[in-house]
Amino acid sequence: MLEYLADVLRYARFLCRNHADGDDLAQETFLRAFRARDSYELGSNGKQWLFTICRNCFLRERQRAQRVVAMSDEPELDGVASAMLHVSAKQGGYEDIFVRIDLAPAIERAVAQLPDGQRAAVALVDIEGLSYAEAAEALDVAIGTVRSRLFRGRRVLQEKLIEYAQDAGLVSRGPAEPRIAEGRVDT
Amino acid sequence: MKVTTMDCLHVVRQLWDYLDRETTPDADASIRHHLATCTGCTEHVEFCRSFLQTLRAAPISQADLAVARDRIRAAISREG
Numbered sequence: 236m237l238e239y240l241a242d243v244l245r246y247a248r249f250l251c252r253n254h255a256d257g258d259d260l261a262q263e264t265f266l267r268a269f270r271a272r273d274s275y276e277l278g279s280n281g282k283q284w285l286f287t288i289c290r291n292c293f294l295r296e297r298q299r300a301q302r303v304v305a306m307s308d309e310p311e312l313d314g315v316a317s318a319m320l321h322v323s324a325k326q327g328g329y330e331d332i333f334v335r336i337d338l339a340p341a342i343e344r345a346v347a348q349l350p351d352g353q354r355a356a357v358a359l360v361d362i363e364g365l366s367y368a369e370a371a372e373a374l375d376v377a378i379g380t381v382r383s384r385l386f387r388g389r390r391v392l393q394e395k396l397i398e399y400a401q402d403a404g405l406v407s408r409g410p411a412e413p414r415i416a417e418g419r420v421d422t
Numbered sequence: 423m424k425v426t427t428m429d430c431l432h433v434v435r436q437l438w439d440y441l442d443r444e445t446t447p448d449a450d451a452s453i454r455h456h457l458a459t460c461t462g463c464t465e466h467v468e469f470c471r472s473f474l475q476t477l478r479a480a481p482i483s484q485a486d487l488a489v490a491r492d493r494i495r496a497a498i499s500r501e502g
Contacts, residue, residue, distance in 0.1 A: 237491060244490050245480070258490055265494040269501060311435035318434040321469035330465070333472035342480050360442065361477045367444055386438050393473055 236268055239282045242363050243289055249358040250293045252347040260296070264289040286359060286373040313386035320393050329406035332397060336406070341399035345392050353388030356381050361389070428452045433463045441471055
């Protein structure tokens, strides 16, 4: 199971928002996995199994109820908003921001600022490459909830990374928000 | 497989599902069909694709991994 150490460590750090607590959580995860090794079904998804243990440890150790995050009824609108961010980026001359600029210093901090549910969804799907269904199982929520949290989290992250680049003077400030009209996106 | 015409708004509403390969085969084909002729949507998709690639490249140092591995092995051996 230690072949998944990097994945679990990264996920745990994202959940805890800092390295020290995340490293402790990762250790606790593997300890619990070791204790529960008889319940692991050979051939099943070991990484997903570890993520489930990790999340359960995290929730247990925090000893507080999961915060309910209000979500749009239409997560797809967050996809539209992401497209709008691209329009702003294009008009501001930095549409290649994610290719051209090293945003690594800002990513961890931006992810840490996300609400718990969004952070977990982003960590599992975007960082660790799980499908929506696998993430839903690991988080014990519906697939629709994963989509809502993921899409919202991505939009917030995009905004924060662009803000970081603007504050650092790496790109210019964008122009006014573009608009959507009659089923087409104005570019 | 049914390929239907999809307008820009429908494409961007399914942008994340498409990039995550979570669309149905029919929807996937329709989106690809649209992207083949729509520069604007293609640019939206590439912008978001590059964002995901940036996220997925979030590094974790080999030194951190080695320390964590040692800690876990030590903890497990204490368990017996």
